[in-house]
Amino acid sequence: MKARESGSKQSTAAAQAGISVRSGRRIEQGQHPRQPGRRHDWRTRKDPLAEVWDSELVPMLERAPQLQAMTLFEHLQQRYPQRYSRSILRTLQRRVQQWRATAGPAKPVMFELVHRPGEMGLSDFTHFKQAPITIQSKPFAHLLYHYRLAYSGWQYVQVIQGGESFIALSEGLQNALSACGGAPQEHRTDSLSAAYRNLGGRRQSDLSDLYDRLCQHYRLKPTRNNRAQAHENGSIESPHGYFKNRLHQALLLRGSFDFESLSDYQQLIEQLIERLNQLCHHRFEQERPHLQALPTYRYADYEILSARVTTHSTICVRCITYTVPSRLIGQRVTVHLHHDRLGVFVGRHRVVTLSRVHVPADAPTRRARSVNYRHGVESLRVKPRAFLNCTWQQDLLPNDDYRQLWQQLKQQFERYLAARLMTEALYIAAKQDKEYAVAQFLSAQLQAGTLSLASLQQEFKASTPLPCPGLDVQQHPLTHYDQLLGYDTYSHDRQRDPQRPPQTSQAIPYEPSLAGP
Structure with a gap:
């Protein structure tokens, strides 16, 4: 209206007011704005679903x-x-x-929860399927154990070999508690078979004895969510996806999914977790005083088994055959079974540590073997014919390079001489720790056609030990022992017999015989 009063045209005034010319003309004439008409509730065409x-x-x-x-x-x-x-x-x-x-059914409601510091810690296992992880170009089947504090969001992740066993849960949980420096009041998991028997309804007896004792050791209250209700464990399920996405991005940035060793893979995970924990550092510092103090000793994170070493220098643990040092043949040994290794003990002394072998779930048989040529290399050297017909022949060869060399030896030499060369090479590789150097020498000599047992032994001839220096021992006078004991026998005897000659030691020319008449 002000624009019209100042002499502007109707179109100009309407544009300035942001309305149409028709609306501006109606307002200028004093007419009220148009009332909304009837709500459009009728159909403009026939309903195609009316009949059904x-x-x-x-x-x-x-x-x-x-x-x-x-x-x-x-x-x-x-x-x-x-x-x-x-x-x-x-x-x-x-x-x-x-x-x-x-008219549909009611949907489940997700309620917002409030977590108090030091109240709850959550554990779960998860698969990393975003990328195929390999160790030295070999597929690496594994799980990721994930622990998280509900209040602060502090996390810990560890690589686990094998399934969701109690051993894996015990080691992962104790490492996580040790890393954060305290234990919460409550430990939440899903229905892990490692912790619960899953008997269905009988909650009082559903807790496994091993998991119950683990929680008592750290003064944890064990709880779990209902079956197939992952959202009840949302404080750990959602961080699963977030962490695995970060890990996948880090692998893409790295440019390779292959690692030289398991420790390199674990180190990459620890670097990612450290960055994530920096984001919640302030809340973690608030929660740390509310955590319970850790006990002095760890709970056993291994299973104790017993086995007898056979004449083949092997033990059988969970359907897997492992070779051990031949000096243990006939001994009854104690095995500490971890998720990734075996500790073999004689009494209280650890004699060897072996990498644990896991059979894939889709394998036709549960049986497998782990053979280390170093454990029986002395007998193998003196029994080269046994190597020819040994059922472990391919397992005794340390890698693919040695298997290829063995095929070349069989082609260029008589079978016994080929076995003699290979067993001697394995003996040198084990005793001098020169596995790669011995393989390189064999390959070069085979290509040149100059390989022989003498050349192999001469090339890796052990260095001559330094001679032991001789010792010049002199017999001390017996009076020195009297002085050491604080009693001068010679002076005492001289007082009684002034004419007694001084006492001297004499060497015995030969040992007296103990067999008399």
């Missing part, structure tokens, strides 16, 4: 609310051919969505 919606589709949705619109559309096409085209699919989708919002 109330009679067929709604009863199907009431019986199974999880039915999708695409499933109902395909059902209509099969029951009424050439009657319903794909043009009604969008209409059916809107109709199903509207029915669920107005």
Whole structure:
């Protein structure tokens, strides 16, 4: 109105006010704004689902609310051919969505929870499927143990070999508690078979004895979420995906999914976890005083087994055959079974540590073997013919390079001489720790056609030990022992017999015989 009063045209004033010319003219004439008309609640075309919606589709949705619109559309096409085209699919989708919002079943509600410091820690295992991890170009089957404090979000992740066993849970949990410096009041997991028997309803006896004692050792209250209800463990399930996404991005940035050793892979994970923990450092410092103090000693994170070493210098642990040093043949040994290794003890003394072998779940048999040529290399050297027909022949060869060399030796030499050369090479490689150097020498000599047993032994001839220096021992006078004891026998005897000569030691020319007449 001010623009019109100042002499502006109707179109100019309407543009300045942000309205149409018609509305500006109506306002200038004193007419009231138009009232909204009747709500549009009538159809402009025929309902294509009128014949089947109330009679067929709604009863199907009431019986199974999880039915999708695409499933109902395909059902209509099969029951009424050439009657319903794909043009009604969008209409059916809107109709199903509207029915669920107005008459469908109630949906589960996610309630926001408040966590108090030092109250709860959560554990879970997860698979890393975003990238194929390999160790020295070999597929590496593993799990990731993930621990997290509910209040601060402090995390710990460890690589686990094998399944979700109690041994893996015990080691991962204790390492996590040691890393954060304290234990919470409550430990939450899902229905892990490593912690629960899963008997169904009998909660009092559902807790396994080993897990119960572990929680008592750290004064933890064990709890778990309901079966198949992952959202009840959301404080650990959601960080699973976030961490694995960060790990995948770090591997892509690294440019390779292959690692030289397991420790390199674990080191990369620890670097990522350290960065994530820096984001919640302030809240973790608030939570740390509320954590319980850790006990003096760790709980056993291994299973104790017993085995007898056979004449083949092997032990059998969980259907897996392991070779051990031959000096243990006939001994009854104690085995500490970890998730990734075996500790072999004689009494209280650890004699050897072996890498644990895990059989894949899809393998046709549970049996396997782990053979180390170093454990029986002395006997192998003196029994080269045994190497020819040994059932472990391929396992005794340390790697693919030695297996290829063995094929070349069999082609260029007589079988016994080839076995003699290979067993001597394995003996030198074990005793001098020159596995790679021996393989390189064999390969070069085979190509040149100059390989012989004498050349092999001469090339890796052990250095001559330094001679032991001789000792010049002199017999001390016996009076020195009297002085050491604080009693001068000679002076005492001289007082009694002044004419007694001084006492001197004499060397015995030979040892007296103990066999007399």
